[in-house]
Structures are given as C-alpha cells and as structure tokens.
Amino acid sequence: MTDDMFVLNDTPIDPSDLAARLDRVLIDPAKHRYGLHMQNAGAALSALLYLRAQNAGVFPIHAGIPPETAREMAQAAGCDVMLSDGLKQTALPQTGTAPRGGVLVQMSSGTTGAAKVITRHWDEIAAEVESYAAFFTASAAMTPVIACPVTHSYGLIAGVFVALHRGHMPVVLDSLNPKYILRRLRETDQPLLYTSPAMLHTLARLLPADQRLYAANTSGTVLPEAWFQLIRARTTHLFQQYGCSEAGCVAINQDLQNPYDVGHPLPHAALAAGRDGSPDAVRITVAGHEIDTGDLGHLNASGMLVFTARADDMINVAGLNVYPQDVEKAVMALPGVSDAVAFRLPDPHSGARAGLLYAGTASEDTIRQACRNALADYQQPALIKHLPALPRQANGKISRREVSAQYAQEAVPA
Numbered sequence: 001m002t003d004d005m006f007v008l009n010d011t012p013i014d015p016s017d018l019a020a021r022l023d024r025v026l027i028d029p030a031k032h033r034y035g036l037h038m039q040n041a042g043a044a045l046s047a048l049l050y051l052r053a054q055n056a057g058v059f060p061i062h063a064g065i066p067p068e069t070a071r072e073m074a075q076a077a078g079c080d081v082m083l084s085d086g087l088k089q090t091a092l093p094q095t096g097t098a099p100r101g102g103v104l105v106q107m108s109s110g111t112t113g114a115a116k117v118i119t120r121h122w123d124e125i126a127a128e129v130e131s132y133a134a135f136f137t138a139s140a141a142m143t144p145v146i147a148c149p150v151t152h153s154y155g156l157i158a159g160v161f162v163a164l165h166r167g168h169m170p171v172v173l174d175s176l177n178p179k180y181i182l183r184r185l186r187e188t189d190q191p192l193l194y195t196s197p198a199m200l201h202t203l204a205r206l207l208p209a210d211q212r213l214y215a216a217n218t219s220g221t222v223l224p225e226a227w228f229q230l231i232r233a234r235t236t237h238l239f240q241q242y243g244c245s246e247a248g249c250v251a252i253n254q255d256l257q258n259p260y261d262v263g264h265p266l267p268h269a270a271l272a273a274g275r276d277g278s279p280d281a282v283r284i285t286v287a288g289h290e291i292d293t294g295d296l297g298h299l300n301a302s303g304m305l306v307f308t309a310r311a312d313d314m315i316n317v318a319g320l321n322v323y324p325q326d327v328e329k330a331v332m333a334l335p336g337v338s339d340a341v342a343f344r345l346p347d348p349h350s351g352a353r354a355g356l357l358y359a360g361t362a363s364e365d366t367i368r369q370a371c372r373n374a375l376a377d378y379q380q381p382a383l384i385k386h387l388p389a390l391p392r393q394a395n396g397k398i399s400r401r402e403v404s405a406q407y408a409q410e411a412v413p414a
Contacts, residue, residue, distance in 0.1 A: 004049045004164055007171045008042045009184075015046035022050050025087050033057030033100035035074025035082040035092065037067065041174040045150055045160070047083060052104075052122060059105035060151040077105045077117045106153060108245040118245045124287055128248045129161045131268035138237065138254040140166065142192035142215055147173040147181050147199060154219050158241060158249050159194040178202050190214060192237075197396030201227045204234040212236050219249075221397045222307055222325075223259040225332040226339055232256070242305060244293050247286045251305050260325070262297075262307045271305055274298035279308035279323070296323075313343070313400050317378045318350040324400065327354050327381060330374035336362030339390045343400040345382055346408055353382035355407055359389050383410050 004015045022029075034051060036058055038044035044063065051058040059077045061070045067084070074082050075092045080100055082090040094100075102122055107115045133140075146159040150172060163170035171188055173181060182203060185191045193200070193216040200216055201223075207213065215237035223231065232238055242262035243249040251263030251271065265271045268287075274280035275298060282295040282305065296308040308323055315322040327342035337360040345355040358367060364384050371380055385407065392398050 013042045015049045018046040019050045029054040029056035030101040033079045035059050035079035037061040037070040039063050055102050057101045057103045062151045127268050129165050131266045135266050142190045145171045145191045145193050147195040204231045228259040246291050247284045260307045315344045315352050320378045322379050336360045341398045343404045355383040356381040
C-alpha cells in the first residue's frame with residue numbers, strides 16, 4: 001500500500017496497483033504532457049497521482065466530455081499524448097520543442113470570458129498545499145469528502161492533495177446523489193465537505209431538522225444571502241476559500257459568518273486591495289508574479305479580504321459606481337424575497353443603470369419601495385422583474401453579462 005490511498009465512493013483505492021502498470025507502458029513521462037481522459041474515476045485519479053510523482057505534465061479532463069472534444073482540448077493545452085481508458089496512448093501533434101513536463105494544466109472556468117489554458121508547475125502547487133495545510137488549522141483533524149470534480153483545482157488541490165499531505169485518506173464521490181452524499185458524510189469521522197454552493201444548498205435543505213452538516217468548505221462564488229443563511233444555520237463548521245485559476249487558493253475564512261468575508265491570506269501569497277472600506281482591484285502576488293483577479297474588494301482591519309464585486313459587474317451610472325451587491329442587499333432583507341440579482345443595463349442618458357431580477361412572493365411595488373427607502377437615486381433599478389427562479393448555474397453563479405444582454409431592451413424609467 002502507498003501513502004496516496006483514497007476512497008472512491010465506498011471503495012478504498014491503492015494507486016500503486018495502477019502505478020506498476022504505468023511504469024511498464026510510459027516512457028520518460030517527465031518529458032511529456034498527458035491529456036488524461038478516463039471514464040474510470042479511480043484509475044483517472046491514480047494515474048494523475050502517478051504522473052505528479054513522475055514530474056510529468058498532466059491535463060485532467062472531466063469524464064463527461066466527449067472523447068473527440070477531449071482530444072481537441074488536450075491538443076490546445078499543449079499535450080503531446082492522450083492517456084485514456086485501458087492506458088491507451090494516442091500521440092497528439094504539437095509544434096515546437098518547449099518542455100512539456102513538470103506542470104499541472106487546467107482550463108479557467110470561462111465565466112468571465114473565453115476559457116484559457118492555465119499552466120502551473122508542480123513545485124508551485126506543492127508550496128500552495130503546504131501553506132494551505134499549515135494555515136487552515138481548523139480543518140486539520142477533519143477527513144475531506146470531495147463531492148465535486150477532481151479535474152478542478154478546488155477538488156484536486158484543496159481536497160485531495162491537501163488531505164494526502166496531512167496523511168488523511170480523502171473520500172472522493174463521483175455520485176452526486178444528495179441522499180448518497182449525506183449517507184457518506186454520516187459514515188465518515190469528522191467529515192469536511194468540498195462541494196459546489198448549489199449542492200451545499202441542496203444538502204442543507206434535505207437535512208432532517210435534528211441534524212447538521214459537520215463541516216463544509218465553499219468556493220467559487222459568494223453564497224447568495226438566502227442560501228448562506230440556511231447553510232450557516234445547518235452547518236457546525238463553515239469555511240470559505242478564495243483564489244483564482246492562475247494562483248490556486250490564496251485566502252481562507254475559518255469561521256464564515258458573512259459570505260463576503262472571503263478569507264485571510266495564506267502565508268505563501270500576498271493580497272492587495274482597497275482599504276478603509278473602499279473597494280479597489282484585488283491583486284495576488286505568488287512566487288514573485290502579480291495577478292489581477294478582476295475582482296474588487298478591500299482588506300479590513302484584521303487583514304480579511306472582503307469581496308465587493310467582479311470589476312466587470314460594476315455599474316457606472318453617470319460616473320457614480322453602483323455595486324450589484326448593494327442593490328441585492330436592499331431587497332434580500334424583505335421576507336417575501338428568496339433570491340435576487342442586480343446587473344447592468346444600458347441607458348442613453350447616464351450610460352448605464354441597474355436592473356434587478358428577483359424570486360419570491362413580494363410584489364414589484366414592494367421591491368421598488370424597498371429600493372427607494374434603502375438606495376440613493378443613482379442606485380435605483382431601472383428594471384425590476386419577478387421570475388419563478390433565477391438562472392443560476394450548477395455552481396450557484398449567475399452570468400450577469402448574459403442576464404444584461406437578455407433584458408437590455410426592457411428597462412423603464414425608475
């Protein structure tokens with residue numbers, strides 16, 4: 001057995017079983033970049049751990065992506081070999097002689113534009129894992145239960161790699177049936193759940209009244225207020241982490257009481273943002289490289305990063321900044337509102353105005369009156385529209401850009 005053992009659903013997996021076969025079939029793996037696309041989740045993660053140990057390049061691709069699309073993605077990501085089920089190797093034509101090994105390759109989410117190839121060296125990831133494990137003391141004794149894709153850095157690095165670094169045996173679930181996840185949580189000692197905000201919300205709603213989630217970590221988007229209140233009430237230990245594709249995780253909140261308090265910086269990273277409550281661009285410095293996240297926020301007196309908005313979500317109304325969260329907060333406090341999202345609308349006089357979609361039982365007149373009571377004139381929504389449910393993605397995000405395009409012609413004077 002190896003120190004890299006993990007549990008897949010209900011079955012313990014020893015990656016050394018597959019490693020012996022890979023030793024026989026792969027030639028000089030450190031010189032290659034592999035597109036890793038396997039239907040067998042246990043084999044895929046075992047192969048990834050082997051390739052990491054060999055200092056190879058690896059691009060893990062979600063099993064649900066069709067083979068031809070996966071091949072095109074791997075080729076675009078600079079992979080020269082596709083490794084698929086049965087350890088089948090397919091050569092991928094590449095130009096140039098640049099080194100291909102020694103890296104983890106991933107795609108950005110594409111929620112703020114076209115997806116792009118992100119390449120990070122294994123030693124950078126090792127530094128992140130060590131920093132994460134040393135800083136995140138509240139979770140040190142907990143067993144990660146990873147109910148999200150391990151092709152993404154959240155499940156792979158923060159979940160699997162950190163667990164193995166700490167000597168834990170992570171539980172990886174590729175079944176996203178909420179009742180099954182709840183069962184596996186009950187069967188695990190001090191479980192720390194890594195999953196999407198939407199699944200976390202679903203689990204909190206399904207829990208029997210006398211039960212609570214032991215611990216959960218959220219990432220990827222600020223929890224909508226209604227979701228946060230429910231999840232916070234049903235979870236004993238609630239954490240949040242913050243980062244970006246280029247840098248990985250750079251901040252953690254070890255006691256989440258406000259969804260916008262996204263975390264204190266990890267030791268290996270430096271954060272720059274606004275001060276004294278005034279938001280500014282959030283910039284990350286890791287290993288001497290500065291990264292503009294595209295987010296706006298500020299550092300409070302304790303050094304906590306407080307998220308304000310995506311920079312491209314900010315609404316400039318005749319030179320005055322309107323932050324979507326301020327409009328959303330004005331209506332989410334109402335008892336008849338279960339969800340809300342504010343977004344930019346074009347305006348011929350001021351350049352832009354806010355728009356607002358909401359779900360719940362409150363009337364549009366009630367919403368507009370609440371906005372008049374809580375917001376300045378330039379913050380007032382030019383469009384208020386009720387929907388049965390808001391168009392949230394599986395991770396809980398809403399594309400404000402898509403909503404803006406859809407409702408651009410419906411704005412009316414406030």
